[in-house]
Amino acid sequence: MAQxxxxxxxxxxxxxxxxxxxxxxxxxxxxxxxxxxxxxxxxPNVSTxxxxxxxxxxxxxxxxxxxxxxxxxxxxxxxxxxxxxxxHEVQAALSVSHRVIDDPxxxxxxxxxxxxxxNLERHPDTADVATVEEFYRPRFLYQLTPEGEAAEKAIAFYxxxxxxxxxxxxxALTDIVxxxxxxxxxxxxxxxxxGRTHRTLSSLRSRFEELTSRAQAFIGSLQRSIDLxxxxxxxxLTYKETLINYLERFIGELRLATAEIATTLERxxxxxxxxxxxxxxxxxxxxxxxxxxxxxxxAAARWRARWSGLRSWFIGRVDAPSQAEVLRSRARSAIPSxxxxxxxxxxxxxxxxxxxxxxxxxxxxxxxxxxxxxxxRLWRAAFALAPARHLRIDDATLDERESAPPxxxxxxxxxxxxxxxxxxxxxxxxxxxxxxxxxxxxxxSEKAMLRADAEAEAAQLATAQQRLATGGLTRxxxxxxxxxxEFDVFLDLxxxxxxxxxxxxxxxxxxxxxxxxxxxxxxxxxxxxAVIRSTIGRLSGPDHFITIEDVxxxxxxxxxxxxxxxxxxxxxxxxxx
Amino acid sequence: xxxxxxxxxxxxxxxxxxxxxxxxxxxxxxSASGSRSAEAGLVRRHAVWLRDWLxxxxxxxxxxxxxxxxxxxxxxxxxxxxxxxxDPLNNTDFTRRRYVIFCLALAALERSDRQTTLGKMANExxxxxxxxxxxxxxxxxxxxASHDQRRDLVHATRLLLELCVLVRVHGDEQQYxxxxxxxxxxxxxxxxxxxxxxxxxxxxxxxxxFDARLSALVAEALPDTDDGRNRRxxxxxxxxxxxxxxxxxxxxxxxxxxxxxxxxxxxxxxxAEASGLIPEVRREGIAMVDDAGDVTDIGLPEEGTEGHxxxxxxxxxxxxxxxxxxxxxxxxxxxxxxxxxxxEHRSHWRKSMTEPNAEVPATSETIDRLIALKLVRRxxxxxxxxxxxxxxxxxxxxxxxAAGSRRPRRRRRREAR
Numbered sequence: 006m007a008q009x010x011x012x013x014x015x016x017x018x019x020x021x022x023x024x025x026x027x028x029x030x031x032x033x034x035x036x037x038x039x040x041x042x043x044x045x046x047x048x049p050n051v052s053t054x055x056x057x058x059x060x061x062x063x064x065x066x067x068x069x070x071x072x073x074x075x076x077x078x079x080x081x082x083x084x085x086x087x088x089x090x091x092x093h094e095v096q097a098a099l100s101v102s103h104r105v106i107d108d109p110x111x112x113x114x115x116x117x118x119x120x121x122x123x124n125l126e127r128h129p130d131t132a133d134v135a136t137v138e139e140f141y142r143p144r145f146l147y148q149l150t151p152e153g154e155a156a157e158k159a160i161a162f163y164x165x166x167x168x169x170x171x172x173x174x175x176x177a178l179t180d181i182v183x184x185x186x187x188x189x190x191x192x193x194x195x196x197x198x199x200g201r202t203h204r205t206l207s208s209l210r211s212r213f214e215e216l217t218s219r220a221q222a223f224i225g226s227l228q229r230s231i232d233l234x235x236x237x238x239x240x241x242l243t244y245k246e247t248l249i250n251y252l253e254r255f256i257g258e259l260r261l262a263t264a265e266i267a268t269t270l271e272r273x274x275x276x277x278x279x280x281x282x283x284x285x286x287x288x289x290x291x292x293x294x295x296x297x298x299x300x301x302x303x304a305a306a307r308w309r310a311r312w313s314g315l316r317s318w319f320i321g322r323v324d325a326p327s328q329a330e331v332l333r334s335r336a337r338s339a340i341p342s343x344x345x346x347x348x349x350x351x352x353x354x355x356x357x358x359x360x361x362x363x364x365x366x367x368x369x370x371x372x373x374x375x376x377x378x379x380x381x382r383l384w385r386a387a388f389a390l391a392p393a394r395h396l397r398i399d400d401a402t403l404d405e406r407e408s409a410p411p412x413x414x415x416x417x418x419x420x421x422x423x424x425x426x427x428x429x430x431x432x433x434x435x436x437x438x439x440x441x442x443x444x445x446x447x448x449x450s451e452k453a454m455l456r457a458d459a460e461a462e463a464a465q466l467a468t469a470q471q472r473l474a475t476g477g478l479t480r481x482x483x484x485x486x487x488x489x490x491e492f493d494v495f496l497d498l499x500x501x502x503x504x505x506x507x508x509x510x511x512x513x514x515x516x517x518x519x520x521x522x523x524x525x526x527x528x529x530x531x532x533x534x535a536v537i538r539s540t541i542g543r544l545s546g547p548d549h550f551i552t553i554e555d556v557x558x559x560x561x562x563x564x565x566x567x568x569x570x571x572x573x574x575x576x577x578x579x580x581x582x
Numbered sequence: 583x584x585x586x587x588x589x590x591x592x593x594x595x596x597x598x599x600x601x602x603x604x605x606x607x608x609x610x611x612x613s614a615s616g617s618r619s620a621e622a623g624l625v626r627r628h629a630v631w632l633r634d635w636l637x638x639x640x641x642x643x644x645x646x647x648x649x650x651x652x653x654x655x656x657x658x659x660x661x662x663x664x665x666x667x668x669d670p671l672n673n674t675d676f677t678r679r680r681y682v683i684f685c686l687a688l689a690a691l692e693r694s695d696r697q698t699t700l701g702k703m704a705n706e707x708x709x710x711x712x713x714x715x716x717x718x719x720x721x722x723x724x725x726x727a728s729h730d731q732r733r734d735l736v737h738a739t740r741l742l743l744e745l746c747v748l749v750r751v752h753g754d755e756q757q758y759x760x761x762x763x764x765x766x767x768x769x770x771x772x773x774x775x776x777x778x779x780x781x782x783x784x785x786x787x788x789x790x791x792f793d794a795r796l797s798a799l800v801a802e803a804l805p806d807t808d809d810g811r812n813r814r815x816x817x818x819x820x821x822x823x824x825x826x827x828x829x830x831x832x833x834x835x836x837x838x839x840x841x842x843x844x845x846x847x848x849x850x851x852x853x854a855e856a857s858g859l860i861p862e863v864r865r866e867g868i869a870m871v872d873d874a875g876d877v878t879d880i881g882l883p884e885e886g887t888e889g890h891x892x893x894x895x896x897x898x899x900x901x902x903x904x905x906x907x908x909x910x911x912x913x914x915x916x917x918x919x920x921x922x923x924x925x926e927h928r929s930h931w932r933k934s935m936t937e938p939n940a941e942v943p944a945t946s947e948t949i950d951r952l953i954a955l956k957l958v959r960r961x962x963x964x965x966x967x968x969x970x971x972x973x974x975x976x977x978x979x980x981x982x983x984a985a986g987s988r989r990p991r992r993r994r995r996r997e998a999r
Contacts (some may be wrong), residue, residue: 121701167828223872361689364708366784368685370677370795372720373996378663379792380678389779390745391665392608392879393825395872396955396970398860414846414863419904421864423975425891 041171059122060156071115074099076124079149089146091130092116116147124153171223173255173336177216178262182210185269192276202281203288210311217318221331227339245343252336263329266319274316282308398424450558465490474522474555479548482535492539498553502526516556525552600858602628603635604877606644607857608823612651613773623923625651636855640824641802641817649772654779658821660796664954669737670744678739682722684738686710688777691747691769700758704735713781732759740767740866807882816849823853825872827878828956828970830867843958866969880954882974887932892948894923899958899967911966913945920945 063072078098082090090098096112119125131143188205191197208509226247283501290296321327367387374380385391403426406412412421469491487495498517499567506513512527529549535548588596605621606611612622625632629646636642636653665673667684676684690706691698704726711717711724726732736755742748753765780799787798806812806872815838822829831839842849850861850868859870859877875881882892898919904909920941928936935944949965952958957971 163824301959313811343957360778360783362690363778363780363783364685364689365714367778368682368689368710369714369716370784370792371681371685372717372722374678374792377666377675377677380676380681381663381666382660383665383792383796384676384681385657385662385665386660386799387780388667388777388786389657390610390667390777391655391657392609393877394665394827394871394880394955395859395878396827396973397878397881398862398871398873400873405862412864415865417865417972417973418591418909418969422902423973425975425977553687 010246020565032568040332041321044064058156060124060152061160062122063119063124064160068115071111072119073114073160074102075119076153078102079125079147080154080157080161083149083154089128091146095147116145119153120147123150124156124386126150139217166218166222170220171226172219173217173223173251174219175255175258175262177212177219178258178266180575181209182262182265182269184212185266185273188281189269189273189276192273197281197284199284199288203285206281206285206308206311209315213315213318214224217328224332224335224339241346245347248343250338252339254335258334259329263319263327269396270316270320278312279309282312293559295506397425401425466494469494470522470555473555476552476554476558478552480529480535481537481546481551482533484535484537486553487537487539489541491539491541495537496544498522498524499526521556523554523556526550596855598624599631599813600856601626601972602632604874606651606653607655607877609881610653610655611745611776612775614649615749615769615770616746620899622651639817639852640820641813642821645776647772649770650776652776652779655825655826656779656781656800656802656821658818659826660793660800662826664950672739674737676741677734679722680734680737682711682717683724683734684705684741687735687738687742688747688774690930691742691774694769695770696771697751697766698756699767700735700739700753703739706964708734729759732761745773745777746770747777780788803953811837812841816845819849820853823850823868824857824859826956828867828869828968830956830968830970834864854882862973864969869970869973880951880952882955887930887935888944888951890927890931890950891920891923891935892951893936893974893976895920895945896952896957896971897949897976899952899965900972900974903967903972908963908966908967912964913949916945916949916965918939920948 009404063076068074078095079090082088082098082182092112095116100449109557116125116127120127126148127145128147132144134140134144177469184205188202188209191202191205283305286301286308289304290300293300296522301537317325321330367383371383374383401428405422418499436512469488472563473494482493501517502515503526504512505515506526510530512525514523514525516523529548529550531548533548536543536545590752602621602625605618607626609618609621612618612625614622614626616622618752626646626648627652629644633644633646636644642656643654644892645654648773649666655725667681668675686707687703689710692944693706694702708724708726709721724731726840738760739748739755739800743750747770747899748767749770751766752770753763755765757763781802782798784795784799787795789795804814810882818844819829819838831842834842845870850863850870853859853870854861857870857877858874859872861868864869872878872881882889896918898916902909924931924935924941934940949960952965953960956968958965958967
C-alpha cells in the first residue's frame with residue numbers, strides 16, 4: 006500500500022510541477038505580451054466597451070473595507086519592492102496596521118475573490134513547508150496585476166484629489182513664465198537639445214495641469230465655503246479677510262503673468278513650435294519597444310493638443326475669452342456672493358434677538374391688545390410707517406397774512422383771522438344732455454351782414470383814395486376838411502413819407518403801404534404851418550408841398566390848380582356810407 | 583433766515599432738501615425699485631444733510647442705501663391711535679386680526695428665500711399660529727380655509743406690496759381669494775429688513791401691561807445729564823411738531839412747556855426752514871401747517887361731500903367754542919345739524935346723504951377725522967372742540983364753473999414768524 010502512496014505522490018508532485026512550469030511559462034508569456042501590447046497601446050485584456058470594469062468591483066461591495074486594506078497592503082509592499090506576498094504575510098500586515106482579522110480563511114477568500122476580479126494574480130507557492138496539512142493545502146503567492154495596480158493607484162489619486170483643498174497657485178504662474186522663456190531660448194537655437202526640450206515641455210505641461218486643476222477645485226469649493234462659514238459670524242469675518250486678500254493677490258498676479266505669457270507664447274510660435282513638439286514626441290517614443298508610424302503621429306498629435314490647450318488658456322479669441330479670463334471673472338464674482346452673505350449676517354445682527362421670534366411675539370401682543378385703538382397705537386410704535394399729518398393752508402390766506410399786520414403769538418385761535426374756504430363742489434348734475442343732438446345753426450343772415458359791412462368799408466376806402474390821389478401839387482394847408490376815412494388814409498400816407506425822410510429839407514417820394522398811391526413830399530421852407538381839419542380833429546405841422554398820385558392810373562396831362570379846385574369842390578360832399 | 587440773500591443755486595438746493603424731507607415724512611419707507619424711485623433718488627442725493635438734521639433735531643435715524651431709504655419715525659405721542667395701517671385698495675383700517683396676520687406674514691418672509699408664493703406664506707402663517715398657544719388663548723384662530731380668513735391675508739399682502747417688500751411676479755390675489763390660483767412674489771430683502779422699527783426686541787420685554795410694553799419698545803437711552811435731558815425734550819417737541827397736526831400747550835408736561843417757552847422761536851424756525859411747513863403760533867399751541875398738501879394723509883380742507891361736511895361741522899363747533907368755551911357738544915346735536923345741512927345742500931352733495939339716518943355714520947366719520955386732526959376731543963358726554971378748530975370758516979360753496987379758473991398753486995418760501 007505504501008508503494009501506491011508513493012507513486013500517487015510522485016504523480017501528483019510531477020503533474021503539479023509540470024502544471025506549475027506551464028502556468029509559469031504561460032504567465033510569463035501573457036505578461037510580456039501584455040506589457041508589450043500596453044506599451045504599444047493595445048491591451049487585449051482590458052475591455053474597451055462600456056461594460057463594467059471588474060477591476061473596480063472591490064470598491065463598492067459589502068466588505069469593501071477589507072478589500073481596500075488588502076490592496077493597500079500590496080501597494081505598500083510594492084513600494085518596498087517585495088512583489089509577492091503570502092496570505093499570512095498579508096494578515097500580519099493588516100493586523101499591524103489596520104484591523105484584526107478574526108478568522109484567517111477570510112483573508113484567503115478575499116485574496117481569491119480579488120484574483121477572480123483580476124486585481125491580483127496568484128502563483129503556486131513552491132517554498133518548503135513544515136507540516137503535512139500545509140503541504141496539502143493549496144498554497145499560493147499573490148501578486149498585483151497591472152490592472153489591479155492601476156485601479157488602486159486611480160482610487161488613491163481619487164481620494165487624494167477629494168481631500169486636497171484647491172489652491173490658486175501664483176508660484177505655478179512664475180514657473181510657467183520661466184519655462185516658457187527657456188523654451189523660447191531653445192527655439193532660437195538651430196539644433197536644440199532633444200532631452201532639454203522634452204524636459205522643458207513635460208514640466209511645463211505638468212505645472213500647467215496642476216495650476217488648472219487646483220484652481221478649478223478652489224473655485225468650486227469657494228461657494229460651498231461661503232455658505233458654510235456664513236453661519237458663524239466671527240470666523241466668517243476672518244475668513245472673509247483672508248479670502249479677499251488671497252483673491253486679490255491671485256488676480257493681480259494672473260493679470261501680469263497672463264500678459265507676459267501671452268507675449269512669450271506668441272514669440273515662440275513665431276519662431277516655430279512644431280519642431281520642438283516633434284522633438285518631444287520623438288523622445289517620448291525613444292524607449293518604446295517597437296514604435297510604429299501610427300504611434301509617432303499619435304504622440305505628435307498629443308503634444309500638439311497640449312500646446313494648443315496651453316495656448317488657449319492664456320490667449321483668448323474674439324468669440325471665446327481665454328480660460329485665464331474666465332478664471333479671473335469667476336474669482337471676482339466670488340466677492341459679491343461673499344458680500345451678500347455678509348449683508349445677511351448684518352441684518353441678523355440689527356437686533357439682539359432673532360427677528361422671527363420678535364415678529365411672533367409682536368403678533369402675540371397685537372392679539373392681546375384690548376381694542377382696535379390700542380392695536381393702532383402698537384402699530385405706530387412698532388413700525389413707524391404712518392405718514393405725518395398736518396392742517397392745510399391755501400395761498401389766498403397766506404397772501405392775506407403777508408399783507409395784513411402779523412398775528413401775535415398771544416392771540417387765541419378763536420380770535421385770529423380764520424382760513425376762509427369756499428369748498429369746490431360740483432353742481433349735481435347733468436353735464437350730459439340727453440336726447441337728440443341739436444341741429445346745425447343757420448348763420449347765413451349774419452354772414453350776409455358781415456359781407457355787406459366789408460364791402461362798404463372797401464368802397465369808402467376806394468373813394469377816399471380817389472379823392473386824395475389827384476396827382477397835382479398842393480400845399481398841406483390847402484387840403485381842406487377830410488372825413489374820417491380820408492383822414493385815416495391821409496395819415497397813413499404822411500406817416501410813410503415822414504418815416505422815409507432822413508433830413509428835414511429833403512424831398513421824399515415813396516409808395517404807400519398797399520402800393521396803390523405814390524406820394525411826394527417837399528417842405529416849403531417858408532416857415533408857415535399847415536392845419537389840416539377833419540371831422541374828428543385838427544392836425545397841424547410845418548407846411549409841405551404834397552403830390553399824391555395813383556400808381557396804376559394813366560397819367561393825365563394837366564396838373565396844377567385843378568387839384569386844389571377838385572379838393573375844395575369835394576368839401577361839402579357827403580361821404581358815402 | 584432771510585431768504586432773499588441766498589443765491590439761486592442755494593435756493594434750489596434748499597427747495598430740494600425741503601422736498602426730500604417732506605417726502606420722508608409722508609412715506610417713511612422708500613424703495614429704489616418701486617413707484618417712488620424718483621423720490622428715493624432725491625433722498626439719496628441729500629442723504630448726508632438729511633441724516634445730520636434728523637439726528638440733531640427730532641433724533642430720528644435715517645438709513646439710506648442703494649436699495650431703500652428708511653426714516654425711523656419713532657412717535658413721541660404713544661397715546662395716539664388714529665393712524666392705523668390701511669389697506670391700500672379699499673382704505674379700510676386694519677383690525678387686530680389683520681395686524682396679527684401681518685406680523686406672522688413678515689416672520690414667514692424672513693424665513694423664505696428670494697421668491698415665495700402666497701400659498702406658501704399662508705401655510706407658514708398657519709404653522710406659526712398653531713405653534714403659539716398664547717394666540718389661541720386670545721381667541722384668534724387661523725385656518726385660512728374660509729374666504730374671510732384668506733381676505734385678511736390678502737389685505738396684509740397688499741400692504742406689503744405697497745411698501746415694496748414684495749413684488750408681484752405672476753398671478754393675481756383675487757384668484758387666490760377664490761381658491762383658484764396662487765401668486766408668485768419676489769422678496770425685497772432690504773425693504774423687509776427695514777420695515778420693523780424697534781429699539782428692543784419684543785422677545786426681550788417681559789412686561790405684560792400694554793402701555794409698559796409700548797414704552798419698552800420705543801425707549802431710548804440718553805445720558806442723565808442736563809444736556810441729555812434737554813436733548814430729549816427738544817427731540818420730543820420736534821417730533822410732535824413734525825408729525826402731529828397741532829401741539830397744544832396744555833397737553834405738555836411742565837418741563838417740556840418750560841423748554842418750549844424758552845426755545846420756541848428757534849425751534850419753530852428750524853423746522854420751518856428745513857421742511858417748508860409754515861408755523862402758526864397761537865396762545866393755545868403751535869400748528870405747523872402745510873401749504874402744498876403733500877405732507878399729510880388727511881387734509882382739511884378737502885374736496886367733495888365729506889370735505890364740505892367736515893368744514894361745516896368744524897365751523898359749527900368753532901362757533902360753539904366761541905360762545906361756550908369748554909363745554910362739550912352732544913353727538914345728537916351734531917346729528918341733527920348734519921341732517922339740516924344735508925337738506926340745505928341737497929343739490930351740491932352726494933345723493934346718499936339725503937337718505938334717512940344717513941347723517942349718523944357720516945357724522946361719526948367726520949368726528950373721527952376731526953379727532954385725528956386734533957381739532958376736537960372725545961369725552962363721555964360728547965365732543966369738546968379744541969381751539970384750533972376756530973381757524974376754519976366757510977364761504978359759499980364754489981360750484982363748478984361759477985368762480986372761474988382755480989388759482990394755481992405755487993410754493994412759497996416764507997419768513998418764519
